[in-house]
Amino acid sequence: MATEKSATIPSDVKMEKKAEVSKKEEKSVSNKIKAGHVHLSGCTGCLVALADNYQGLFKLLDDYVDWVYDLTLADVRHIPEMDVALVEGSVCIQDHESVEDIKTTRNKSKIVVAVGGCACYGNITRFARGGQHNQPQHESYVPIGDLIDVDVYIPGCAPTPQQIRNVCVMAYLLLMGTEDQKKLAANYLKPLMNLAKRGTTACFCDLMTEVINQGLCMGCGTCAAACPVRAITHEWGKPQGQRDLCIKCGACYSQCPRSWYSFDVMNEFEGIMEIIDGAMK
Ligand code: SF4
Numbered sequence: 692m693a694t695e696k697s698a699t700i701p702s703d704v705k706m707e708k709k710a711e712v713s714k715k716e717e718k719s720v721s722n723k724i725k726a727g728h729v730h731l732s733g734c735t736g737c738l739v740a741l742a743d744n745y746q747g748l749f750k751l752l753d754d755y756v757d758w759v760y761d762l763t764l765a766d767v768r769h770i771p772e773m774d775v776a777l778v779e780g781s782v783c784i785q786d787h788e789s790v791e792d793i794k795t796t797r798n799k800s801k802i803v804v805a806v807g808g809c810a811c812y813g814n815i816t817r818f819a820r821g822g823q824h825n826q827p828q829h830e831s832y833v834p835i836g837d838l839i840d841v842d843v844y845i846p847g848c849a850p851t852p853q854q855i856r857n858v859c860v861m862a863y864l865l866l867m868g869t870e871d872q873k874k875l876a877a878n879y880l881k882p883l884m885n886l887a888k889r890g891t892t893a894c895f896c897d898l899m900t901e902v903i904n905q906g907l908c909m910g911c912g913t914c915a916a917a918c919p920v921r922a923i924t925h926e927w928g929k930p931q932g933q934r935d936l937c938i939k940c941g942a943c944y945s946q947c948p949r950s951w952y953s954f955d956v957m958n959e960f961e962g963i964m965e966i967i968d969g970a971m972k
């Protein structure tokens with residue numbers, strides 16, 4: 692039977708000194724909020740936007756967030772209790788698992804955030820009518836607000852990485868911060884919470900009365916680009932709506948950067964930016 696040889700190192704071979712691994716100071720998990728990403732029917736663009744925070748994402752994971760659920764990044768099969776659930780995508784109402792997932796998410800999460808156009812108002816998935824190669828049984832999709840109460844909307848297709856990051860930081864401060872930080876975080880989140888309350892009930896008339904007629908429209912054309920049935924044209928620097936075509940999906944209202952314009956946020960803007968910059972250092 693062969694005996695194991697002990698390896699001997701020739702005396703003329705210099706060994707590289709092993710670099711000392713400095714142990715990073717880790718924040719205790721109990722000081723973090725539990726968050727996760729629930730992926731329903733969407734293109735994964737919102738998750739890519741979250742990842743596009745690069746170092747900022749590592750900072751979030753190091754200091755503020757214990758990432759407890761994510762089909763892509765965490766090996767967890769069942770939706771756990773979460774402080775903040777970031778939901779991407781709409782719900783296929785013929786897919787019982789998706790319907791159950793969104794209901795479970797609501798039951799187990801303190802704050803549900805609809806991230807991106809598909810979760811907020813259905814976006815392009817609203818018009819899917821079967822025939823997709825990957826899941827041909829799917830025929831109709833609804834925004835998550837049609838099935839559960841949603842606390843915060845982050846509109847955009849996809850939202851900016853900074854916007855997703857800011858909401859995560861502010862949700863952390865709302866739950867774990869000092870009284871002053873909680874107040875600032877509530878001010879920051881309020882317009883996005885109001886947007887969630889409106890859900891998909893807003894339409895071009897609301898855009899007309901609350902944005903255009905108030906002189907807040909800056910003529911960016913986002914509403915016209917977002918309208919799935921082309922009920923909005925952009926003429927002479929201002930949007931014009933054809934109300935007979937409007938299906939009242941709420942896309943134009945959610946996507947308009949001025950529909951959730953808030954004087955409270957503008958008044959606190961410096962403090963808000965200071966706190967976010969400080970948190971990301
Ligand atoms: S159909 Fe077009 S105009 Fe009507 S609410 Fe939707 S996006 Fe706005």
Ligand code: SF4
Nearest residue numbers: 908909911912914947
């Ligand atoms: S998205 Fe809002 S700000 Fe931009 S053109 Fe439409 S109404 Fe005006």
